[in-house]
Amino acid sequence: MPDGSCPHIRAITTVKHAKHRQCDECVQIAAQWVHLRICQECGTTRCCDDSPNRHATEHARLSKHRVIASAEPGERWLYCYPDEAFAEY
Numbered sequence: 001m002p003d004g005s006c007p008h009i010r011a012i013t014t015v016k017h018a019k020h021r022q023c024d025e026c027v028q029i030a031a032q033w034v035h036l037r038i039c040q041e042c043g044t045t046r047c048c049d050d051s052p053n054r055h056a057t058e059h060a061r062l063s064k065h066r067v068i069a070s071a072e073p074g075e076r077w078l079y080c081y082p083d084e085a086f087a088e089y
């Protein structure tokens with residue numbers, strides 16, 4: 001579907017959206033976040049690299065889940081960590 005430059009982004013047929021507008025890990029430790037990203041493999045929501053805890057990147061590293069989408073209103077893009085590939089949809 002999105003014209004991504006890597007097979008992981010190209011394999012996504014339906015973009016997962018945020019179930020809750022919160023970082024699933026920050027809420028447990030009462031931390032703040034800046035922007036939210038959604039893991040496209042498990043559908044969980046975590047915070048971006050501008051946030052103090054960078055949970056989305058940590059989740060990608062620990063879980064080997066590769067592709068995230070922005071959860072920000074008006075942003076429609078996907079990002080693949082291992083390929084550093086970015087695609088709008």
Ligand SMILES: [Zn+2]
Pocket residue numbers: 006007008009066080081082083085
């Ligand atoms: Zn990829």
Ligand SMILES: [Zn+2]
Pocket residue numbers: 023024025026031033046047051053054055056
């Ligand atoms: Zn977080």
Ligand SMILES: [Zn+2]
Pocket residue numbers: 039040041042043044059063065
């Ligand atoms: Zn995940």
